Amino acid sequence: MTATVKKTSDVSELIYAYGEVLQACMQSPRMAWDQVSSGKDHIQAIAKASVKMCPKAPFIAELQRIADGIPPAAMDDGKYVVGKTIQAGTYQVQLPDGASGVNDCYWERTDATGGTIENDFITFAPQGPSVTVYDGEGFVSQSCGTWKKIG
Structure with a gap:
């Protein structure tokens, strides 16, 4: 799988994205980070990056579920x-x-x-x-x- 990175001259956008991924690695999706209004595609991209970046995250099963596009149980x-x-x-x-x-x-x-x-x-x-x-x-x-x- 190849990730597409939007070319931007604004480094703060990249730092913000990195921060979102790290937050997902540390915080349970049940704490609503996956319910934000930025859209399902954005949330799924964060989850996919988090699964790769933090394979031992405490909520890895939930992150994988979101990355795979499977609704909650x-x-x-x-x-x-x-x-x-x-x-x-x-x-x-x-x-x-x-x-x-x-x-x-x-x-x-x-x-x-x-x-x-x-x-x-x-x-x-x-x-x-x-x-x-x-x-x-x-x-x-x-x-x-x-x-x-x-x-």
Whole structure:
């Protein structure tokens, strides 16, 4: 693989890019450095450079996933497109330490036009709710916490 370097007379651009790569080597992508508004291609390029530059980085598996363009297998509350911003599969809410269950959690699967496929408002789930999502669907989570792919 050959990297293309933009020719520039502004050395600060190159220093900034080097700094981004080093930051990615040291900081978990879950801390949102991969969610910045600079675009997926830019983030993927940073991850690819970080994998090569820091093969023993503490978050190398996450960096490799981003470099390969694979969506995450975990998500927090929010709105997602399955196959683009999260992986298809079965997810379950992860209980926080010491919690006896999940309270007042709402989740929804939607079709490509926004129509509801399935939804639920969980008043209490001792083990946390689980849901299976498929490529092309939307997924919404409110007040549920962190979902982790289990299958």
